[in-house]
Amino acid sequence: MKYDVEVKISLKKGMLNPEASTIQRALALLGYEVQDTDTVNIVKFSMDEEDTNAVEKEVDDMCQRLLCNPVIHNYEIQISPMRDE
Amino acid sequence: MKVGVIRFPGSNCDRDVYHALELAGGEPEFIWWNQKDISHLDAAVIPGGFSYGDYLRAGAIAAITPVIEGIKSLVKDEKPVLGICNGAQILAEVGLVPGVFTVNENPKFNCQWTQLKVKTKRTPFTSGYSKDEIIKLPVAHAEGRYFNENMESLKENDQIVLQFEGENPNGSMESITGVCDETGLVCAVMPHPERASELILGSDDGLKFFKGIVNY
16 A cells, blocks of 8 residues: 655754744844744655554654654654555 | 775765874775775774765764764774764764754854864873863854753763863854763764864864874
């Protein structure tokens, strides 16, 4: 079975996010007053596996070994079965 | 003393490190990222640059290449390993030194001379300095802000190697910009000792890092 996978990688709560604070300051330059600006990275791919559990296990492994640095990142995994065309 | 200089696609301080090792009296040898068995080496240096374009995170992709298995074997055999700049980021990603080097507080590429305090001389790389000696080395990075959740153990185990003296240009925790593992044989520093290895470069304060490897 083929699955679409989306991994959302964000900084742990309380971690300084210089990219987000720069964006917030730039928005203020345009007159937009916003708070709590944050940025996330999304990695998307598709893969063949027997079931959702197997996908989750494999993707979790990917996050631990490459996609994230567990010292500073949190991650969310979204799995959806690909529709037949 | 055969010292490997590890090269990845995107390394750019490899020839500088090679030259500094020659100046120090060592026998450098370039090692490509796909070489797994590097057991013939007595030590290794992972130089700076932008391995794999800094994609994902600085050092993240280099950290899973075959040569890292070789580096881990050197560490097991108690041979010195030094990571400079991108090399430091790689060692942190591999987990051979504690903490991470992440995006600078002021998110720009920071290229300047810095004053640094040598916090420990128990590593081979800093054995030629005196404790708390102030040295001058340049930094050049966008992802050099040191972060570690467990500062206590870092201090207890004497794992802080270099600290910025005065200005902290990237917002590192407690101005830390060089750390080592518990043995002191694996060391990761953001400043570039090879760019300060001859007076013609503006300082030769960094040469002792390489002499320390050669004399180990």
